[in-house]
Amino acid sequence: MNMISITKAAKVGLAAFSLAANVSIPAHATSDTLTVVVTDEPKSLDPCDTDLSGNSRILRNNITETLVNLSPIDGTVTPSLATDWRQVDDLTWEFKLREKVTFHDGKPFDANAVAAALKRAQDPALACEVGLATLKGVKLSPEVVNPTTIIIRTDVIEPILPNKMAALDIGSPDMPNDAKTRAPVGTGPFKLLEWLPGQSVALQAYDGYWSDKPSIKNATVIWRAESAVRAAMVETGEAQIAYEIAPQDGTSDHDHAFPNAETSLLRIDQDVAPLNDRRVREALNLAIDRDGLIGTIFHENAEKAMQVVTPSVFGYNPDIPAWTYDPEKAKSLLEAARADGVPVDKEIVIYGRIGIYPNSSESLEAIQAMLADAGFNARLEMLETSPWLKKLLKPWAKDRQPSILQTQIDNTEGDAVFTLPNRFTSDGNTSSIVDPKLDTIISDASKATGDERKRLFQEAFKYIAVDAVNIVPLFHMVTIARVASDVNYTPDVQAGNEIKLKSVSYR
Missing domain, CATH: 3.10.105.10 (Dipeptide-binding Protein; Domain 3)
Incomplete structure (x- = not known):
């Protein structure tokens, strides 16, 4: 061949799915609601399963947060739930935690919550994806110094431990320790409202969020397998953002390749x-x-x-x-x-x-x-x-x-x-x-x-x-992501893993 x-x-087989290059993107229904369409349903919404992108794009920095984030520009480590960190010795790191942060269930975020998340992620019985992947090969032993200080000791030299902490989403310590959850509770700008299996995940802005409040108050994530369908949903106003648009469908001015x-x-x-x-x-x-x-x-x-x-x-x-x-x-x-x-x-x-x-x-x-x-x-x-x-x-x-x-x-x-x-x-x-x-x-x-x-x-x-x-x-x-004309959103290199709803607003 x-x-x-x-x-x-390829051109013959794909032509039937093509959309017109100059589509008209209608206005949104209300200024505080947003619908995002992705390729498939999350496998899990447990905070310890964010190593699978289908899960993390809903959870990460929406429902749950991590101690640190990684810059999409150059990968540098930036503060999130931790404000500062230092390496004490080859096997010891100290993290200073943000104060006056609460989980969606009202529980305080503190060093005990971080310790619980670390222990949960590494529990073999739970088979957490972050424990099987990012944290694999190193045992992390937390020590609570005080509510805003935690020591993490490793059994082997881990020179980039802060980077790895960017993969540990932290849920409320009141979540079950002996089983995965379908009702995650985090500290993020959105809380889970409802997960309708096979249909949608609904999120609602969290009034007690510690940082800047999101412009969008209600967000719904739905999934459709066909690229042309996802693209058409933005065209008709059924959704405002659609991910993973195929090349033959992503030909309008509203399609952004990255x-x-x-x-x-x-x-x-x-x-x-x-x-x-x-x-x-x-x-x-x-x-x-x-x-x-x-x-x-x-x-x-x-x-x-x-x-x-x-x-x-x-x-x-x-x-x-x-x-x-x-x-x-x-x-x-x-x-x-x-x-x-x-x-x-x-x-x-x-x-x-x-x-x-x-x-x-x-x-x-x-x-x-x-x-x-x-x-x-x-x-x-x-x-x-x-x-x-x-x-x-x-x-x-x-x-x-x-x-x-x-x-x-x-x-x-x-x-x-x-x-x-x-x-x-x-x-x-x-x-x-x-x-x-x-x-x-x-x-x-x-x-x-x-x-x-x-x-x-x-x-x-x-x-x-x-x-x-x-x-x-x-x-x-x-x-390629299709974005409605009245929506402010620029996808970055992390868009496959994070929807970043807090960065979305209407013009």
């Missing part, structure tokens, strides 16, 4: 034959015409990825070459593997997630055709979010089929430690690679500082992409 045929197929810190890829399950042969994994990469996908199925500003983080992330390796499109070499690698007894004709399942990004199904249909052209026996299976998460997260069935999984990895925190441990170490909750050498590189990098930290993280990215070939990197992504 060449670039011309991909382009033609880099979103996400990298799209296919994760290879390399434990299962024939994917346990490196030649087969290399052939997967050579069989995909990435140039032909840009500007057709993916946004024209998407960039071919060499690794799973963007160039702005500390530890990014600029010396990893992008894969070239070489289906003939892919065929020869498969033939060589076949000659050695590798079952290359075995069916490989491509697991996709409906709505993970615009044209997600179309992208995999094109990739499936490319793989078939190179000699793979690939079958596509598109999944809703819940069954897809079962393929993403461990444990996996021992007798599973060989598979590759459509996924995205985002890193708005600015350091490779927020990407590598959970996704590429032997005990990582989403990792499909078991390699002691890689484990050591990532562990050593996580403890290091400065140039040594960068060097080791760069080594890890090279090992994953070039030596192990554990992934099929695709693109550093671009998102």
